[in-house]
Amino acid sequence: MNRAGLFRPAAGRRSTGVAPAGFTLIELILSVSLMALLSALLAGLFANCRKTSAAADTAAARLRTEALLRESIQSEVDLSYSSVNFESADERVRGFAIKSYGSFGPHRLKIYSRYLFQPDETAALYQLVRHVVPEGIGVRETKDILMDNIGDPVFEAYSEAAAGFVPLETLPVPPDMVRVRFRWYRNRPLSAGDIPASPFDEIVFFLSNETASASRL
Amino acid sequence: MALPFALVVTLAMVILASDMGIRTQHLFDLSRKSLRLAESRSLQRKMERILIAINRPGIESLSASERAFRIDQFDVAISFEVMESRINISRLNDLTLGPQIQGLFGALLKRERLEARALPCAMDWVDADDEPRQSGAEKNDYIGEDVAPRNGPFEMVDELSFVRGFRDVSAFDRLRPILTTFGSGRIYLPAAPDELLDLFEDVYGPAVRNNLDDIRRNPARTIQLPAAVLAPQAQQFLQAMLLSAPTTWLVRIRLSAPTFEIQSEYVLTLTDEAGGYNRLVRIA
Numbered sequence: 001m002n003r004a005g006l007f008r009p010a011a012g013r014r015s016t017g018v019a020p021a022g023f024t025l026i027e028l029i030l031s032v033s034l035m036a037l038l039s040a041l042l043a044g045l046f047a048n049c050r051k052t053s054a055a056a057d058t059a060a061a062r063l064r065t066e067a068l069l070r071e072s073i074q075s076e077v078d079l080s081y082s083s084v085n086f087e088s089a090d091e092r093v094r095g096f097a098i099k100s101y102g103s104f105g106p107h108r109l110k111i112y113s114r115y116l117f118q119p120d121e122t123a124a125l126y127q128l129v130r131h132v133v134p135e136g137i138g139v140r141e142t143k144d145i146l147m148d149n150i151g152d153p154v155f156e157a158y159s160e161a162a163a164g165f166v167p168l169e170t171l172p173v174p175p176d177m178v179r180v181r182f183r184w185y186r187n188r189p190l191s192a193g194d195i196p197a198s199p200f201d202e203i204v205f206f207l208s209n210e211t212a213s214a215s216r217l
Numbered sequence: 218m219a220l221p222f223a224l225v226v227t228l229a230m231v232i233l234a235s236d237m238g239i240r241t242q243h244l245f246d247l248s249r250k251s252l253r254l255a256e257s258r259s260l261q262r263k264m265e266r267i268l269i270a271i272n273r274p275g276i277e278s279l280s281a282s283e284r285a286f287r288i289d290q291f292d293v294a295i296s297f298e299v300m301e302s303r304i305n306i307s308r309l310n311d312l313t314l315g316p317q318i319q320g321l322f323g324a325l326l327k328r329e330r331l332e333a334r335a336l337p338c339a340m341d342w343v344d345a346d347d348e349p350r351q352s353g354a355e356k357n358d359y360i361g362e363d364v365a366p367r368n369g370p371f372e373m374v375d376e377l378s379f380v381r382g383f384r385d386v387s388a389f390d391r392l393r394p395i396l397t398t399f400g401s402g403r404i405y406l407p408a409a410p411d412e413l414l415d416l417f418e419d420v421y422g423p424a425v426r427n428n429l430d431d432i433r434r435n436p437a438r439t440i441q442l443p444a445a446v447l448a449p450q451a452q453q454f455l456q457a458m459l460l461s462a463p464t465t466w467l468v469r470i471r472l473s474a475p476t477f478e479i480q481s482e483y484v485l486t487l488t489d490e491a492g493g494y495n496r497l498v499r500i501a
Contacts, residue, residue, distance in 0.1 A: 035222065042226065049233055056240050060247065067251060074258075079499050101500045107375035108501065135372070137379060138365030 076100045093155040093168045109134040117153040124192040126150040153182040178207045253477040299408035300400040300465040307370040308402035317458045324419035335382030342366040354381040399484045400465035407436040
Protein backbone atom coordinates (compact mmCIF):
# COMPACT_ATOMS: atom_id res chain seq x y z
CA MET A 1 0.00 0.00 0.00
CA ASN A 2 1.26 3.53 -0.76
CA ARG A 3 0.25 7.07 0.31
CA ALA A 4 -1.55 7.92 -2.92
CA GLY A 5 -4.53 5.77 -2.19
CA LEU A 6 -5.77 2.54 -0.83
CA PHE A 7 -6.57 0.84 -4.05
CA ARG A 8 -4.70 2.83 -6.65
CA PRO A 9 -1.70 1.02 -8.18
CA ALA A 10 1.66 2.39 -7.07
CA ALA A 11 3.46 4.94 -9.34
CA GLY A 12 5.96 3.39 -11.64
CA ARG A 13 4.27 0.02 -11.47
CA ARG A 14 3.25 -1.18 -14.88
CA SER A 15 -0.36 -0.60 -15.72
CA THR A 16 -2.44 -3.67 -16.48
CA GLY A 17 -4.67 -1.66 -18.93
CA VAL A 18 -7.73 -2.21 -16.67
CA ALA A 19 -9.32 0.90 -15.02
CA PRO A 20 -8.87 0.87 -11.22
CA ALA A 21 -12.05 -0.15 -9.31
CA GLY A 22 -13.51 1.57 -6.12
CA PHE A 23 -13.00 4.97 -4.48
CA THR A 24 -10.19 6.66 -2.79
CA LEU A 25 -10.42 7.48 0.93
CA ILE A 26 -10.68 11.19 0.15
CA GLU A 27 -13.61 10.60 -2.19
CA LEU A 28 -15.39 8.54 0.42
CA ILE A 29 -14.82 11.08 3.17
CA LEU A 30 -16.01 13.89 0.91
CA SER A 31 -19.17 12.05 -0.19
CA VAL A 32 -20.06 10.96 3.35
CA SER A 33 -19.61 14.49 4.69
CA LEU A 34 -21.69 15.90 1.82
CA MET A 35 -24.41 13.35 2.54
CA ALA A 36 -24.34 14.24 6.24
CA LEU A 37 -24.63 17.92 5.40
CA LEU A 38 -27.50 17.32 2.99
CA SER A 39 -29.27 15.04 5.47
CA ALA A 40 -28.95 17.63 8.22
CA LEU A 41 -30.39 20.29 5.92
CA LEU A 42 -33.22 18.03 4.77
CA ALA A 43 -33.97 16.87 8.32
CA GLY A 44 -34.35 20.51 9.34
CA LEU A 45 -36.59 21.09 6.32
CA PHE A 46 -38.72 18.04 7.13
CA ALA A 47 -39.07 19.00 10.78
CA ASN A 48 -40.09 22.50 9.73
CA CYS A 49 -42.62 21.14 7.25
CA ARG A 50 -44.09 18.82 9.88
CA LYS A 51 -44.42 21.71 12.30
CA THR A 52 -46.06 23.88 9.62
CA SER A 53 -48.39 21.07 8.65
CA ALA A 54 -49.39 20.40 12.29
CA ALA A 55 -49.99 24.13 12.80
CA ALA A 56 -52.10 24.25 9.62
CA ASP A 57 -54.08 21.24 10.88
CA THR A 58 -54.74 22.86 14.24
CA ALA A 59 -55.70 26.15 12.59
CA ALA A 60 -58.07 24.32 10.21
CA ALA A 61 -59.65 22.38 13.08
CA ARG A 62 -60.19 25.58 15.07
CA LEU A 63 -61.60 27.33 12.01
CA ARG A 64 -63.97 24.40 11.48
CA THR A 65 -65.14 24.48 15.11
CA GLU A 66 -65.67 28.22 14.91
CA ALA A 67 -67.53 27.93 11.57
CA LEU A 68 -69.74 25.15 13.00
CA LEU A 69 -70.53 27.24 16.06
CA ARG A 70 -71.47 30.27 13.97
CA GLU A 71 -73.51 28.11 11.59
CA SER A 72 -75.32 26.33 14.42
CA ILE A 73 -76.27 29.56 16.16
CA GLN A 74 -77.14 31.35 12.93
CA SER A 75 -79.37 28.52 11.72
CA GLU A 76 -81.23 28.51 15.05
CA VAL A 77 -81.69 32.27 14.89
CA ASP A 78 -82.99 31.85 11.31
CA LEU A 79 -85.47 29.20 12.43
CA SER A 80 -86.50 31.07 15.56
CA TYR A 81 -90.06 32.11 16.16
CA SER A 82 -89.41 34.40 19.12
CA SER A 83 -86.77 36.92 20.02
CA VAL A 84 -83.42 36.01 21.60
CA ASN A 85 -83.52 36.11 25.42
CA PHE A 86 -80.46 36.86 27.50
CA GLU A 87 -79.60 35.06 30.75
CA SER A 88 -77.55 36.49 33.59
CA ALA A 89 -75.38 35.00 36.33
CA ASP A 90 -73.63 37.04 39.04
CA GLU A 91 -75.10 40.24 37.55
CA ARG A 92 -73.35 39.60 34.22
CA VAL A 93 -74.99 38.40 31.02
CA ARG A 94 -73.64 34.89 30.54
CA GLY A 95 -75.85 33.35 27.89
CA PHE A 96 -78.78 33.53 25.54
CA ALA A 97 -81.75 31.38 24.62
CA ILE A 98 -83.55 30.83 21.32
CA LYS A 99 -86.88 29.15 20.57
CA SER A 100 -86.78 27.56 17.14
CA TYR A 101 -87.87 24.73 14.86
CA GLY A 102 -84.87 22.49 15.26
CA SER A 103 -83.46 18.99 15.63
CA PHE A 104 -83.69 17.12 18.90
CA GLY A 105 -81.87 13.85 18.30
CA PRO A 106 -83.61 12.24 15.31
CA HIS A 107 -86.73 14.41 15.68
CA ARG A 108 -87.67 17.79 14.24
CA LEU A 109 -89.50 19.66 16.97
CA LYS A 110 -90.04 23.08 18.39
CA ILE A 111 -87.03 23.37 20.68
CA TYR A 112 -85.77 25.71 23.35
CA SER A 113 -81.98 26.00 23.17
CA ARG A 114 -79.80 27.84 25.68
CA TYR A 115 -76.21 28.80 24.97
CA LEU A 116 -74.43 29.45 28.25
CA PHE A 117 -70.88 30.39 29.21
CA GLN A 118 -70.38 28.22 32.28
CA PRO A 119 -67.29 28.46 34.52
CA ASP A 120 -65.23 25.26 34.28
CA GLU A 121 -63.70 23.47 37.26
CA THR A 122 -60.88 25.99 37.63
CA ALA A 123 -63.45 28.82 37.55
CA ALA A 124 -60.87 30.91 35.71
CA LEU A 125 -62.06 29.87 32.26
CA TYR A 126 -65.44 29.10 30.71
CA GLN A 127 -67.05 26.43 28.58
CA LEU A 128 -69.68 27.30 25.99
CA VAL A 129 -72.47 24.79 26.65
CA ARG A 130 -75.65 24.25 24.64
CA HIS A 131 -78.71 22.95 26.51
CA VAL A 132 -81.65 21.84 24.37
CA VAL A 133 -85.11 20.77 25.42
CA PRO A 134 -88.20 20.29 23.23
CA GLU A 135 -90.93 22.73 24.09
CA GLY A 136 -93.88 21.57 26.12
CA ILE A 137 -93.45 17.81 26.18
CA GLY A 138 -91.14 17.45 29.15
CA VAL A 139 -88.34 15.50 27.46
CA ARG A 140 -85.06 15.60 29.42
CA GLU A 141 -82.71 18.26 28.08
CA THR A 142 -79.48 17.42 26.29
CA LYS A 143 -76.21 19.16 27.06
CA ASP A 144 -73.30 19.60 24.62
CA ILE A 145 -70.00 21.31 25.33
CA LEU A 146 -69.31 23.33 22.19
CA MET A 147 -66.05 25.02 23.19
CA ASP A 148 -63.51 24.81 25.99
CA ASN A 149 -60.86 27.23 27.25
CA ILE A 150 -62.84 30.42 26.82
CA GLY A 151 -61.92 33.62 28.60
CA ASP A 152 -63.68 36.94 29.21
CA PRO A 153 -67.03 36.39 27.48
CA VAL A 154 -68.72 39.76 27.05
CA PHE A 155 -72.15 40.64 25.67
CA GLU A 156 -72.12 44.17 24.30
CA ALA A 157 -74.36 46.52 22.41
CA TYR A 158 -73.71 49.76 20.63
CA SER A 159 -74.66 52.78 22.66
CA GLU A 160 -75.01 56.11 20.90
CA ALA A 161 -74.67 57.93 24.20
CA ALA A 162 -71.30 56.29 24.86
CA ALA A 163 -70.40 56.35 21.13
CA GLY A 164 -69.22 52.76 21.33
CA PHE A 165 -69.95 49.27 22.56
CA VAL A 166 -70.93 48.91 26.22
CA PRO A 167 -71.67 45.78 28.29
CA LEU A 168 -75.26 44.65 27.80
CA GLU A 169 -76.06 44.56 31.50
CA THR A 170 -75.49 48.33 31.74
CA LEU A 171 -78.37 48.99 29.33
CA PRO A 172 -81.92 49.15 30.70
CA VAL A 173 -83.48 47.42 27.65
CA PRO A 174 -81.70 44.82 25.47
CA PRO A 175 -81.20 46.33 22.00
CA ASP A 176 -81.93 44.63 18.67
CA MET A 177 -78.33 43.78 17.87
CA VAL A 178 -75.93 42.34 20.42
CA ARG A 179 -72.24 41.59 19.98
CA VAL A 180 -70.80 38.52 21.74
CA ARG A 181 -67.03 38.65 22.17
CA PHE A 182 -64.68 36.20 23.87
CA ARG A 183 -61.14 34.89 23.87
CA TRP A 184 -60.59 31.32 22.77
CA TYR A 185 -57.25 30.07 24.11
CA ARG A 186 -55.24 27.81 21.84
CA ASN A 187 -54.04 25.67 24.74
CA ARG A 188 -55.28 25.33 28.25
CA PRO A 189 -53.14 27.71 30.39
CA LEU A 190 -51.30 25.84 33.14
CA SER A 191 -52.28 28.24 35.87
CA ALA A 192 -54.57 31.22 36.34
CA GLY A 193 -51.49 33.50 36.25
CA ASP A 194 -50.63 32.26 32.73
CA ILE A 195 -54.02 33.09 31.27
CA PRO A 196 -53.41 36.65 30.04
CA ALA A 197 -50.12 35.67 28.38
CA SER A 198 -51.46 32.54 26.61
CA PRO A 199 -52.08 32.74 22.86
CA PHE A 200 -55.76 33.05 21.92
CA ASP A 201 -58.11 33.83 19.03
CA GLU A 202 -60.65 36.58 19.43
CA ILE A 203 -64.14 35.38 18.45
CA VAL A 204 -66.84 37.92 17.70
CA PHE A 205 -70.34 37.25 16.45
CA PHE A 206 -73.55 39.20 16.34
CA LEU A 207 -76.96 38.18 17.61
CA SER A 208 -79.93 39.88 16.10
CA ASN A 209 -82.63 40.23 18.70
CA GLU A 210 -85.27 40.24 15.97
CA THR A 211 -87.14 37.14 14.91
CA ALA A 212 -86.70 36.11 11.28
CA SER A 213 -88.12 38.85 9.10
CA ALA A 214 -90.52 36.37 7.56
CA SER A 215 -92.27 35.16 10.70
CA ARG A 216 -92.25 38.68 12.14
CA LEU A 217 -94.61 39.71 9.38
CA MET B 218 -25.06 4.81 -3.37
CA ALA B 219 -25.98 8.33 -4.42
CA LEU B 220 -28.78 7.13 -6.72
CA PRO B 221 -30.95 5.38 -4.08
CA PHE B 222 -30.40 8.32 -1.78
CA ALA B 223 -31.54 10.77 -4.48
CA LEU B 224 -34.55 8.57 -5.18
CA VAL B 225 -35.54 8.46 -1.51
CA VAL B 226 -35.15 12.23 -1.17
CA THR B 227 -37.20 12.87 -4.35
CA LEU B 228 -39.95 10.49 -3.17
CA ALA B 229 -40.08 12.16 0.24
CA MET B 230 -40.31 15.59 -1.39
CA VAL B 231 -43.14 14.40 -3.68
CA ILE B 232 -45.10 12.95 -0.72
CA LEU B 233 -44.57 16.10 1.29
CA ALA B 234 -45.59 18.38 -1.57
CA SER B 235 -48.74 16.40 -2.34
CA ASP B 236 -49.68 16.28 1.34
CA MET B 237 -49.28 20.04 1.63
CA GLY B 238 -51.27 20.41 -1.60
CA ILE B 239 -54.16 18.38 -0.17
CA ARG B 240 -54.18 20.41 3.04
CA THR B 241 -54.12 23.68 1.11
CA GLN B 242 -56.96 22.46 -1.12
CA HIS B 243 -58.98 21.53 1.97
CA LEU B 244 -58.49 24.97 3.49
CA PHE B 245 -59.37 26.58 0.17
CA ASP B 246 -62.58 24.48 -0.08
CA LEU B 247 -63.50 25.41 3.47
CA SER B 248 -63.14 29.12 2.82
CA ARG B 249 -65.02 28.86 -0.50
CA LYS B 250 -67.85 27.02 1.27
CA SER B 251 -68.09 29.74 3.93
CA LEU B 252 -68.27 32.34 1.18
CA ARG B 253 -71.04 30.41 -0.63
CA LEU B 254 -72.93 30.07 2.66
CA ALA B 255 -72.81 33.82 3.24
CA GLU B 256 -73.92 34.50 -0.35
CA SER B 257 -76.72 31.94 -0.14
CA ARG B 258 -78.10 33.62 3.00
CA SER B 259 -78.66 36.91 1.21
CA LEU B 260 -80.33 35.04 -1.66
CA GLN B 261 -82.56 33.20 0.81
CA ARG B 262 -83.56 36.52 2.36
CA LYS B 263 -84.52 37.86 -1.07
CA MET B 264 -86.65 34.78 -1.76
CA GLU B 265 -88.31 35.05 1.66
CA ARG B 266 -89.29 38.63 0.87
CA ILE B 267 -90.81 37.48 -2.45
CA LEU B 268 -92.79 34.72 -0.70
CA ILE B 269 -94.13 37.11 1.94
CA ALA B 270 -95.53 39.40 -0.73
CA ILE B 271 -96.68 36.79 -3.28
CA ASN B 272 -100.40 36.58 -4.17
CA ARG B 273 -102.60 33.60 -5.07
CA PRO B 274 -102.13 33.76 -8.89
CA GLY B 275 -98.38 33.97 -8.31
CA ILE B 276 -98.39 30.85 -6.14
CA GLU B 277 -100.63 29.00 -8.56
CA SER B 278 -98.32 29.69 -11.47
CA LEU B 279 -95.22 28.76 -9.44
CA SER B 280 -96.69 25.66 -7.84
CA ALA B 281 -97.78 24.01 -11.09
CA SER B 282 -94.45 22.15 -11.22
CA GLU B 283 -91.01 22.35 -9.67
CA ARG B 284 -89.23 25.42 -11.01
CA ALA B 285 -85.48 25.52 -11.56
CA PHE B 286 -83.56 28.62 -12.58
CA ARG B 287 -80.18 30.22 -12.12
CA ILE B 288 -79.38 33.27 -10.00
CA ASP B 289 -75.75 34.42 -9.97
CA GLN B 290 -73.70 31.29 -9.38
CA PHE B 291 -76.53 29.33 -7.73
CA ASP B 292 -78.92 26.83 -9.28
CA VAL B 293 -82.23 27.48 -7.52
CA ALA B 294 -85.06 24.94 -7.38
CA ILE B 295 -88.37 25.85 -5.78
CA SER B 296 -91.36 23.58 -5.24
CA PHE B 297 -94.73 24.00 -3.55
CA GLU B 298 -96.82 21.33 -1.87
CA VAL B 299 -100.35 22.03 -0.65
CA MET B 300 -100.43 21.27 3.09
CA GLU B 301 -104.18 20.85 2.97
CA SER B 302 -103.73 17.53 1.20
CA ARG B 303 -102.63 15.95 4.50
CA ILE B 304 -104.35 15.17 7.79
CA ASN B 305 -103.71 18.02 10.21
CA ILE B 306 -103.09 16.39 13.59
CA SER B 307 -102.85 19.77 15.34
CA ARG B 308 -106.65 20.00 14.88
CA LEU B 309 -107.47 16.66 16.50
CA ASN B 310 -109.29 18.50 19.29
CA ASP B 311 -110.81 21.20 17.09
CA LEU B 312 -114.44 21.99 17.85
CA THR B 313 -115.67 21.92 14.25
CA LEU B 314 -113.14 19.71 12.44
CA GLY B 315 -111.99 17.49 15.33
CA PRO B 316 -114.45 14.59 14.81
CA GLN B 317 -113.80 14.37 11.05
CA ILE B 318 -110.01 14.50 11.54
CA GLN B 319 -110.20 11.88 14.29
CA GLY B 320 -112.17 9.64 11.88
CA LEU B 321 -109.62 9.97 9.08
CA PHE B 322 -106.66 9.64 11.47
CA GLY B 323 -108.20 6.54 13.08
CA ALA B 324 -108.69 5.01 9.61
CA LEU B 325 -105.05 5.74 8.77
CA LEU B 326 -103.84 4.08 11.99
CA LYS B 327 -106.00 1.05 11.27
CA ARG B 328 -104.71 0.82 7.71
CA GLU B 329 -101.09 1.02 8.87
CA ARG B 330 -101.85 -1.54 11.61
CA LEU B 331 -100.78 0.55 14.56
CA GLU B 332 -101.80 -0.54 18.02
CA ALA B 333 -105.49 -0.07 18.90
CA ARG B 334 -104.54 2.26 21.75
CA ALA B 335 -102.70 4.67 19.43
CA LEU B 336 -105.69 6.98 18.78
CA PRO B 337 -106.89 7.20 22.42
CA CYS B 338 -103.31 7.86 23.52
CA ALA B 339 -102.96 10.63 20.90
CA MET B 340 -106.24 12.14 22.10
CA ASP B 341 -105.04 12.01 25.72
CA TRP B 342 -101.81 13.72 24.63
CA VAL B 343 -103.68 16.74 23.23
CA ASP B 344 -106.62 17.07 25.61
CA ALA B 345 -106.30 19.46 28.53
CA ASP B 346 -107.06 17.04 31.39
CA ASP B 347 -104.90 14.40 33.07
CA GLU B 348 -107.62 11.74 33.10
CA PRO B 349 -106.81 8.87 30.74
CA ARG B 350 -109.62 7.62 28.51
CA GLN B 351 -110.16 3.91 27.89
CA SER B 352 -106.85 2.34 26.75
CA GLY B 353 -105.38 5.87 26.62
CA ALA B 354 -102.28 7.20 28.41
CA GLU B 355 -101.88 10.33 30.50
CA LYS B 356 -99.11 11.89 32.58
CA ASN B 357 -98.90 8.98 35.07
CA ASP B 358 -98.36 6.45 32.28
CA TYR B 359 -95.25 8.29 31.07
CA ILE B 360 -93.49 8.43 34.45
CA GLY B 361 -89.90 7.25 34.08
CA GLU B 362 -89.82 7.99 30.34
CA ASP B 363 -88.78 11.68 30.62
CA VAL B 364 -91.82 12.54 28.52
CA ALA B 365 -95.08 14.16 29.55
CA PRO B 366 -98.18 14.82 27.42
CA ARG B 367 -98.35 18.32 26.03
CA ASN B 368 -102.04 18.74 26.92
CA GLY B 369 -102.27 20.97 23.88
CA PRO B 370 -102.19 20.62 20.08
CA PHE B 371 -99.26 18.84 18.40
CA GLU B 372 -96.74 21.39 17.17
CA MET B 373 -94.70 19.13 14.87
CA VAL B 374 -95.46 15.73 13.37
CA ASP B 375 -92.36 14.20 14.99
CA GLU B 376 -93.90 14.88 18.41
CA LEU B 377 -96.34 12.06 17.70
CA SER B 378 -93.50 9.53 17.96
CA PHE B 379 -93.30 10.23 21.72
CA VAL B 380 -96.91 9.12 22.22
CA ARG B 381 -97.67 5.59 23.41
CA GLY B 382 -98.77 3.40 20.52
CA PHE B 383 -96.57 5.27 17.99
CA ARG B 384 -93.21 3.89 19.06
CA ASP B 385 -92.87 1.56 16.03
CA VAL B 386 -90.37 3.55 13.98
CA SER B 387 -91.12 1.97 10.59
CA ALA B 388 -94.89 2.38 11.03
CA PHE B 389 -94.37 6.00 12.09
CA ASP B 390 -92.25 6.64 9.00
CA ARG B 391 -95.13 5.39 6.85
CA LEU B 392 -97.56 7.78 8.59
CA ARG B 393 -95.35 10.84 8.37
CA PRO B 394 -95.88 11.81 4.66
CA ILE B 395 -99.65 12.04 5.07
CA LEU B 396 -99.65 14.07 8.30
CA THR B 397 -99.03 17.73 9.01
CA THR B 398 -99.45 20.25 11.81
CA PHE B 399 -99.90 23.26 9.52
CA GLY B 400 -102.91 24.55 7.62
CA SER B 401 -106.61 24.95 8.22
CA GLY B 402 -107.22 21.24 8.83
CA ARG B 403 -109.59 21.06 5.86
CA ILE B 404 -108.80 19.06 2.72
CA TYR B 405 -108.19 20.52 -0.73
CA LEU B 406 -109.24 17.60 -2.91
CA PRO B 407 -107.41 18.38 -6.20
CA ALA B 408 -104.09 18.03 -4.35
CA ALA B 409 -105.14 15.04 -2.22
CA PRO B 410 -103.21 11.79 -2.81
CA ASP B 411 -104.93 8.42 -3.39
CA GLU B 412 -103.99 7.34 0.14
CA LEU B 413 -106.16 10.11 1.57
CA LEU B 414 -109.13 9.16 -0.60
CA ASP B 415 -108.68 5.56 0.63
CA LEU B 416 -109.18 6.90 4.16
CA PHE B 417 -112.38 8.71 3.11
CA GLU B 418 -113.55 5.39 1.68
CA ASP B 419 -112.80 3.62 4.97
CA VAL B 420 -114.82 6.19 6.94
CA TYR B 421 -117.68 7.16 4.59
CA GLY B 422 -117.89 4.25 2.11
CA PRO B 423 -116.94 3.67 -1.55
CA ALA B 424 -119.71 5.88 -3.02
CA VAL B 425 -118.30 8.93 -1.26
CA ARG B 426 -114.83 8.07 -2.46
CA ASN B 427 -116.06 7.94 -6.07
CA ASN B 428 -117.70 11.31 -5.69
CA LEU B 429 -114.62 12.82 -4.11
CA ASP B 430 -112.52 11.32 -6.88
CA ASP B 431 -114.77 13.07 -9.44
CA ILE B 432 -114.32 16.37 -7.64
CA ARG B 433 -110.57 15.81 -7.55
CA ARG B 434 -110.45 15.24 -11.30
CA ASN B 435 -112.56 18.33 -12.06
CA PRO B 436 -111.30 21.05 -9.71
CA ALA B 437 -113.55 23.63 -11.39
CA ARG B 438 -116.68 21.79 -10.20
CA THR B 439 -118.44 23.09 -7.13
CA ILE B 440 -117.94 20.89 -4.11
CA GLN B 441 -121.37 19.39 -3.66
CA LEU B 442 -121.92 15.79 -2.65
CA PRO B 443 -125.14 14.15 -3.90
CA ALA B 444 -127.77 13.87 -1.17
CA ALA B 445 -128.35 10.16 -1.77
CA VAL B 446 -124.80 9.20 -0.86
CA LEU B 447 -124.81 10.14 2.82
CA ALA B 448 -127.14 10.97 5.66
CA PRO B 449 -127.68 14.77 5.88
CA GLN B 450 -125.64 15.15 9.09
CA ALA B 451 -122.71 13.10 7.76
CA GLN B 452 -122.85 15.05 4.54
CA GLN B 453 -122.70 18.33 6.44
CA PHE B 454 -119.75 16.95 8.38
CA LEU B 455 -117.92 16.00 5.23
CA GLN B 456 -118.81 19.21 3.42
CA ALA B 457 -117.23 21.22 6.28
CA MET B 458 -114.04 19.22 5.79
CA LEU B 459 -113.55 20.15 2.14
CA LEU B 460 -111.81 23.27 0.93
CA SER B 461 -112.35 25.05 -2.38
CA ALA B 462 -108.93 26.77 -2.55
CA PRO B 463 -105.74 25.97 -0.64
CA THR B 464 -104.38 28.44 1.89
CA THR B 465 -101.16 26.80 3.16
CA TRP B 466 -98.18 25.43 1.26
CA LEU B 467 -94.93 23.72 2.11
CA VAL B 468 -92.25 25.53 0.08
CA ARG B 469 -88.92 23.81 -0.54
CA ILE B 470 -86.04 25.91 -1.80
CA ARG B 471 -82.78 24.28 -2.86
CA LEU B 472 -79.71 26.36 -3.64
CA SER B 473 -76.80 24.52 -5.19
CA ALA B 474 -73.41 25.47 -6.53
CA PRO B 475 -70.27 23.38 -7.14
CA THR B 476 -69.29 21.72 -3.81
CA PHE B 477 -72.24 23.37 -2.07
CA GLU B 478 -75.93 22.67 -1.55
CA ILE B 479 -78.40 24.05 0.94
CA GLN B 480 -82.07 23.20 1.27
CA SER B 481 -84.65 25.07 3.31
CA GLU B 482 -88.34 24.45 3.97
CA TYR B 483 -90.98 27.04 4.73
CA VAL B 484 -94.66 26.94 5.54
CA LEU B 485 -96.42 29.69 3.63
CA THR B 486 -99.90 30.74 4.74
CA LEU B 487 -101.63 33.01 2.29
CA THR B 488 -103.39 36.14 3.47
CA ASP B 489 -106.10 37.02 0.99
CA GLU B 490 -106.51 40.53 2.33
CA ALA B 491 -105.40 43.19 -0.14
CA GLY B 492 -102.03 44.59 0.83
CA GLY B 493 -101.64 42.06 3.65
CA TYR B 494 -98.47 40.05 4.13
CA ASN B 495 -98.42 36.25 3.99
CA ARG B 496 -97.22 34.36 7.02
CA LEU B 497 -93.97 32.53 6.36
CA VAL B 498 -92.36 30.20 8.88
CA ARG B 499 -89.06 28.48 8.20
CA ILE B 500 -89.17 24.95 9.58
CA ALA B 501 -85.95 23.43 8.24
